[in-house]
Amino acid sequence: DAKTTQPPSMDCAEGRAANLPCNHSTISGNEYVYWYRQIHSQGPQYIIHGLKNNETNEMASLIITEDRKSSTLILPHATLRDTAVYYCIASSGTYKYIFGTGTRLKVLA
Amino acid sequence: DAGVIQSPRHEVTEMGQEVTLRCKPISGHDYLFWYRQTMMRGLELLIYFNNNVPIDDSGMPEDRFSAKMPNASFSTLKIQPSEPRDSAVYFCASRSSTGGALTEAFFGQGTRLTVV
Numbered sequence: 001d002a003k004t005t006q007p008p009s010m011d012c013a014e015g016r017a018a019n020l021p022c023n024h025s026t027i028s029g030n031e032y033v034y035w036y037r038q039i040h041s042q043g044p045q046y047i048i049h050g051l052k053n054n055e056t057n058e059m060a061s062l063i064i065t066e067d068r069k070s071s072t073l074i075l076p077h078a079t080l081r082d083t084a085v086y087y088c089i090a091s092s093g094t095y096k097y098i099f100g101t102g103t104r105l106k107v108l109a
Numbered sequence: 110d111a112g113v114i115q116s117p118r119h120e121v122t123e124m125g126q127e128v129t130l131r132c133k134p135i136s137g138h139d140y141l142f143w144y145r146q147t148m149m150r151g152l153e154l155l156i157y158f159n160n161n162v163p164i165d166d167s168g169m170p171e172d173r174f175s176a177k178m179p180n181a182s183f184s185t186l187k188i189q190p191s192e193p194r195d196s197a198v199y200f201c202a203s204r205s206s207t208g209g210a211l212t213e214a215f216f217g218q219g220t221r222l223t224v225v
Binding site: 011022034041042043044045046087095096097098100101102 | 113140142144150152153154157159165190198200202206208213215216217218219221
């Protein structure tokens, strides 16, 4: 599975959009981009995934560049409860996830 | 479904003792994963099973660690003998192959292990 690179930390004002970038320049054609988050010491929680098209669900939007070498997770209206570590994972059909170090997002009141 | 259930939630044990962590996956999920999380190393995949069979145990740190899945609804991770450096939060996760790679993994709440 491709290695991903994320900034170690980011701040976002409450109510504003949080844009979390992820670089996956070595991603292969059959690898999906998955996003998970971990709030405090809880188990990681699935957010969204995509292959090449942009995706949106009730939690977030995922924007994948045309060359698929990077993506951005967008939380449209961040709340204090969105403070967490966000993980970007590139994975094919092996079913296992290899987690990187993630981005620690702090939403500020 | 109650989700992935892990027990105990917290475990404190003395160095040298045997520790057994337990996991009940979501019913119908055919993949089960054990992860370990520490501040220094982050989230590490230890081992995963498919249909109760271990597929990849390359992440198991050493022979003191063993994992079993005797049936589709139960798995254990055993450390014998335990050492202080095994102190970590251990997560179990399960996932269904129905839908292929599109399915998400569900994680338990973790077991916080402290070896003194």
